[in-house]
Amino acid sequence: MNPLLSQLQPYPFERLRQLFASVTPNPAYKPISLGIGEPKHATPPFIQQALSKATLGQPGLAGYPATAGEPALRQACANWLERRYGVVLDAATQVLPVNGSREALFAFAQTVIDPSAQSTVVCSNPFYQIYEGATLLAGATPYFAPSVPERNFAIDWDSVPASVWQNTRLMYVCSPGNPTGAVMPLDEWRKLFEISDRYNIIIASDECYSEIYFGDQAPLGALQAAQQLGRDGYKNLLMFTSLSKRSSVPGLRSGFVAGDADLIKPFLLYRTYHGSAMSPVIQAASIAAWGDEAHVIENRRLYCDKFAKITPMLSQVLDVKLPDAAFYLWAHVGKHCGGSDTLFAQRLLEQYNVTVLPGSYLAREAHGHNPGAGRIRMALVAETAQCQEAALRIQAFIQGGA
The missing domain is CATH 3.90.1150.10 (Aspartate Aminotransferase, domain 1)
Structure with missing residues (x-):
């Protein structure tokens, strides 16, 4: 065991x-x-219809899906990113479909952490529990940065000692946050990117709640923040999102990751052996969902x-x-x-x-x-x-x- x-x-x-x-x-x-x-x-009827049509059509369920996903799905995800955040990505190298953000957030830690290095993974406190489990099973140690209620539950990244950052390989960021609902502003992203550059830390940005917000302005995304700060290529940055909350389809288990192509490539390799391919019919329904905003x-x-x-x-x-x-x-x-x-x-x-x-x-x-x-x-x-x-x-x- x-x-x-x-x-x-x-x-x-x-x-x-x-x-x-x-x-x-x-x-x-x-x-x-x-x-x-x-x-x-x-669940929106058109998504159910797309699922049913794909099941009854060809190839339906008669073929093994590719782990990388169909080109049409990757392009649908890239198109949504451009509409939503104004960022343009290469669908072939910077986008990867996943079976919901939960499994991807877990699997990503197994991809990027060297279990022999006794690394640290930093995340907020409170936090989505998958971050801790992914960290521990990757052979790393979690470090919890506290949220500050007086600052709208902003994470106190300044409280993390330099000695911790020096040993950190991965940072989990959740914006909008679970459970606080707090959205990270551009200045906070600037700080995290500076930390990432200084210590060569990968940022995994969990954005599964990005489409449920209460003000006039949509939450800032990690890739969007990087672009606004002139960080072309999205070095050491991946965003994770899914359809579960956005489209009320938690049973579909469909999402994608996007960002640094140098992170997507090894993540795809890991997933190829892990057996994480998305069903063709789920892919068809996902294409329909990502293509509609109404x-x-x-x-x-x-x-x-x-x-x-x-x-x-x-x-x-x-x-x-x-x-x-x-x-x-x-x-x-x-x-x-x-x-x-x-x-x-x-x-x-x-x-x-x-x-x-x-x-x-x-x-x-x-x-x-x-x-x-x-x-x-x-x-x-x-x-x-x-x-x-x-x-x-x-x-x-x-x-x-x-």
């Missing part, structure tokens, strides 16, 4: 199941889950309407505000339940049958502090009426003396 597996911590949702094992939810209420960030908006605009409108209604309701009883982007509310529980995020989640489920995720499960104790402690993450992915009902129950829970 791989001894590195013993370093992995239980995934947050496994920890949540353990936390709730002794809890009996109030049967007077129908269960509502705000715990898992799984899009619940309806459904994305409508999806974003639904989220904007939902957050405009739910955020004020919850801000009456919790320390929470509208994020820059993504579909989470990252709330501080204050003095309720003694300030314990886990006790808050237990009692809320017990009394009102609403599930939220304790923030401490999304972070790690680092530098004497867990930045997720005392917070809860609420995924507003269900229909608006269900989210409103959940908000009303949370109000009643807190006003009842939680």
